[in-house]
Amino acid sequence: MTVATSSLSPANENQSKIIFAPSVLACDFTHLADEIAAIEAAGADWLHLDVMDGHFVPNLTFGPLLVQALRKCTKLPLDAHLMISEPERWIDAFADAGCDHITIHAEAAAHLHRTLSAIRERGVQAGISINPATPPDCIAYITDLIDQVLVMSVDPGFGGQRFIESVIPKIVYIRELEQKYNCHLHIAVDGGIDSSNIGKLAAAGADVFVAGSAIFGSKDYRAAIESMRSVALAALSVV
Numbered sequence: 696m697t698v699a700t701s702s703l704s705p706a707n708e709n710q711s712k713i714i715f716a717p718s719v720l721a722c723d724f725t726h727l728a729d730e731i732a733a734i735e736a737a738g739a740d741w742l743h744l745d746v747m748d749g750h751f752v753p754n755l756t757f758g759p760l761l762v763q764a765l766r767k768c769t770k771l772p773l774d775a776h777l778m779i780s781e782p783e784r785w786i787d788a789f790a791d792a793g794c795d796h797i798t799i800h801a802e803a804a805a806h807l808h809r810t811l812s813a814i815r816e817r818g819v820q821a822g823i824s825i826n827p828a829t830p831p832d833c834i835a836y837i838t839d840l841i842d843q844v845l846v847m848s849v850d851p852g853f854g855g856q857r858f859i860e861s862v863i864p865k866i867v868y869i870r871e872l873e874q875k876y877n878c879h880l881h882i883a884v885d886g887g888i889d890s891s892n893i894g895k896l897a898a899a900g901a902d903v904f905v906a907g908s909a910i911f912g913s914k915d916y917r918a919a920i921e922s923m924r925s926v927a928l929a930a931l932s933v934v
């Protein structure tokens with residue numbers, strides 16, 4: 696782990712269009728506060744928090760109590776990815792814990808309209824996540840209620856899985872929906888992101904990149920973020 700000495704501000708407007716959201720799932724939990732400080736200093740834009748319930752996904756992670764503790768460690772926007780059944784039961788708890796964004800799964804919430812509205816009513820940005828097998832059309836009638844679509848590029852539940860290439864056309868399609876419904880959306884991709892695929896994802900229209908292993912698994916967090924950022928910007932032809 697290398698701790699950089701100063702935070703990296705995007706050098707120009709184009710750079711700020713590429714958002715890196717490292718997933719804490721891949722960090723060293725025995726030194727959590729140090730890891731968060733290191734990733735903030737390394738140029739992370741958001742902090743991605745993978746919440747799993749052992750029901751919607753076959754793994755358990757953490758809940759609002761840990762989010763509340765992380766809120767005290769960083770000024771970065773906290774980007775909660777709720778991989779939980781019945782997320783409507785937990786919106787207030789995660790909002791109270793200090794989340795800036797709350798993303799729920801289309802497959803996990805029976806009443807998406809109501810739950811997304813509840814997130815917005817708390818003054819929190821709302822996101823919808825779709826699994827690799829879920830068609831993107833499910834966002835068509837809720838574009839006015841979401842700030843972000845999180846396209847899963849692995850089946851959710853674990854870090855370190857292999858990237859699923861077939862999700863890339865969904866990103867292109869969601870940008871088309873954005874035009875059609877005249878809204879503004881972040882399109883995030885999550886799972887197996889590294890330098891080998893980030894260019895294609897940026898070119899397809901993704902602007903938020905969630906990465907666990909490729910950042911926390913590297914020796915130099917700043918170098919890992921900067922090298923992926925360069926590949927993404929090159930794909931957009933802005934470098």
Ligand code: DX5
Binds near residue numbers: 721745851
């Ligand atoms: C998977 C999580 C991801 C994951 C990403 O269910 O949503 O955020 O931690 O980790 P990597 O980059 O290792 O695939």
Ligand code: ZN
Binds near residue numbers: 718744885
């Ligand atoms: Zn995630």
